[in-house]
Amino acid sequence: MIYEDYYIFTPGPVKMSEEIMEVGAKQTPYFRNCEFSDVTFACEKGLLEMVNAPEGSKVIFLTASGTAGMESVVMNLLNKDDNALVVHGGGFGGRFVEICKTHDIVHTDFKVTNTNLSDIETLAPKENYSSLIVNAHETSVGHLYDLNAMGAYAKKNNLLYIVDAISMLVTDPLDMQESAIDVVIASSQKGLALPPGLTMVVLTPRALEKVQDVKSLYFNFKDYLNNGERGQTPYTPAVTIMLQLEARLAQIKRRGGVEQSIRSAKEIAEYFRENIKTLPLKAYTPFMPNAMTTLTPTDGKAAMDIVNDLEDKYKVMVCPNGGEQRDLIFRVSHMGDMTKAYTDVLIDALHDYYQVDRV
C-alpha cells in the first residue's frame, strides 16, 4: 500500500477518520432493497440540511468524479436557448468553460483574478444571461468567492445560479437559501473526507423545473429523480461510499453540526497561517477559504521543489500546482479529519526545512 505512513495535506483525497475507514473495510451489501433505500434517503436528508436547501429540493447521487457532476448539470439544465456567465478564476472555472463549449452552450468566459467578486454587479459583462456558473472555491489557486453577493446579482437578473461547492462544503459556510443558490455540486473526497468516486447534485424546485431530456443514459437526471423517489439509482451506486457518507453525515451531526465543522476548519487554518508567519512564504490571495492555504515562496525558492522536499525529507504531502504556477505556489489542505497536532507535523517540517526556530 502506497503512502500509508505519510501525512497528507493535499486537497483531495484528504484525511479520513477511523470511523469512516472502518465502514470501508466491510463487505458491500446488496442494494436493491428497502434497507439500502433508507441509506440513500438518510444521505439525501443530511445533505439537504447541511446546505439549507429549500423545501422540495432533491439530491442526485452519481457514481463518478466531481467533473461528471459539473458536466451533467450543464447537460441537464442548460440548452441552446441559454447564455451562461461562467466565472473563470482558475483551472476549475476553465473546466466549466470547456464543458459549455463541448455541449454547445452559449457562454461568456468571465476571466477574473484575485477578486472574491463581491462587486460582481460592476465587474460582470453587461449581457443578458440566463445562468451564472461558479466554483465557490477555485481549488486550483485556493480562492473563495462571495456567494451572497453573487446570489443577489443572480436573483436580481433572474439567473439560474449554479455553484460547484466540491472543495468547500463542510469547511466553509454554504447556505442555499441565504445565497439564493439553485444548484449545488458536491463530491465525496473533499470536505466530506470520503474516498473519491461519488458526486452529488442538489437541485432546488426551481432547478428541478429546468431538468430536460438529454442524449445520455448515465447522466439522465430525470431517470435519477424517478429512481430517487424510492431511494434508488438507475445503475449500481458506489455502495461503500454511500454507506460512508451516511456515517459521515451522522458523525458531523454528532460532533455539533456543520457549523462546528466549519469552526474547526477555520481554527486550524488560522492556526497554520499564524504559525508559519516567520517563514519566507506569503498568502497567494486575500480570499482564502478555511479549506486550504495557498502559499507563494518569497525567497526565490521554486514551489515545486518545496513540495518534493517536504515529501522526501518529512513524509509530508502538500499539493503542487500545474502549468505556469508550478514553481509559484503550493497548496495546503485543512479539509478532512484535521487536528492542530496533525497540522503541527507540517508546521514543524516547514521550520526545519527553512532552518528557522518555531516561535
Place this chain on the structure above:
Amino acid sequence: MIYEDYYIFTPGPVKMSEEIMEVGAKQTPYFRNCEFSDVTFACEKGLLEMVNAPEGSKVIFLTASGTAGMESVVMNLLNKDDNALVVHGGGFGGRFVEICKTHDIVHTDFKVTNTNLSDIETLAPKENYSSLIVNAHETSVGHLYDLNAMGAYAKKNNLLYIVDAISMLVTDPLDMQESAIDVVIASSQKGLALPPGLTMVVLTPRALEKVQDVKSLYFNFKDYLNNGERGQTPYTPAVTIMLQLEARLAQIKRRGGVEQSIRSAKEIAEYFRENIKTLPLKAYTPFMPNAMTTLTPTDGKAAMDIVNDLEDKYKVMVCPNGGEQRDLIFRVSHMGDMTKAYTDVLIDALHDYYQVDRV
C-alpha cells in the same frame, strides 16, 4: 451497517476477500504522482494479461458504474456511419439497444431467447453490419453466449466486436485473441469482487484506431488515453478501488492465475447445482455460466417469495428478477471469494426451506 451478518449470493456486489477489504480500510493516498501511476500501470498490465489482449492494447479506467463503460464505448467507437447488430437476450442487451437509440446509432435490436448463439451465422439478420455488440453473460437471466462462434462471425464479416464481460470475467473464460474480440468492458463489483464504482474498457489496436472525438468531457477516451500514457486519468480516479484492483490482480496471480479462478468458480457452481437436484427447482437455461445459477421453481412457488423467505428466515441473500420474471426465476451468484463451505449455507437453507433432507 446494513447486512453485515448476511450471506450474500447476489450477482454484484459479491463476497470480497479479507485482503481486499483491508485495503478499503486505509487512508486514500495522493494520486497525482509516480507512485500512483505505477498502480495504474500494474492494473493495466494485469487486466491485459487476464483477457489475453493483443500487443498494443490499452485499458481505460472510468470512475463510474458498468453502464458508463457500455455507453462510453458506443459514444467513442460508433458514429452515424455505423450499423450495429446488438444482441438482446435480456435486460442488459436491452440497455445496449437503449444506448444506441440515445446516441442515434443505426442498429438492429437482435432479440434472442435461450440460445448461446453458437449458430449466430444462421440466426443473425442478413444485413451489412459494422459492429457486433453483446453482453458475454446476460446477467439478467444468467445466460452465456458462445464468444468464439460470435468472434468467428464478426471476423468473417469484418465487424468491430464489442463484448461486455462485466459479470463473467474471472469466473468464465474470456480470451480476446482466441475470440477475436476488439473491445472488452469490465467492472469492479462482479467477478473481480471489489466495491462498485470502477469500470474498465480494454481496447485493442484495431479498436484504438476507431476512437473518435466526442461531445463529452467525462467520457472522452482520447483524453483518458493521453493521460494513460503516464499512468493517470483526466479526473480524480476511484483511488481506493484502483488500489484494491491492484491487490486483487496480484491475489489472482498468486492463487494460480485466472485459470485457477475459473476452475474454482466452475467447481463451486457444479457443487451447488448437484446439491440442490432433489429440490423443486430447475435450471432456467442450459447455457449457464460459472458466474451464476438461474433457477425456476417447479412446484408453483413464486420466485420472489423464495428470495424474501431466504433473506428473512436464513439471512441468505439471493437475487430476484424484475418485471414479468419476478415470480419466475431467481439468481444465485458464485462470483467473488466463494467456497463450498459458504455455499453450503445456501444449500442447507434451501433444503430446510423445502423440508427436504440433504442427500
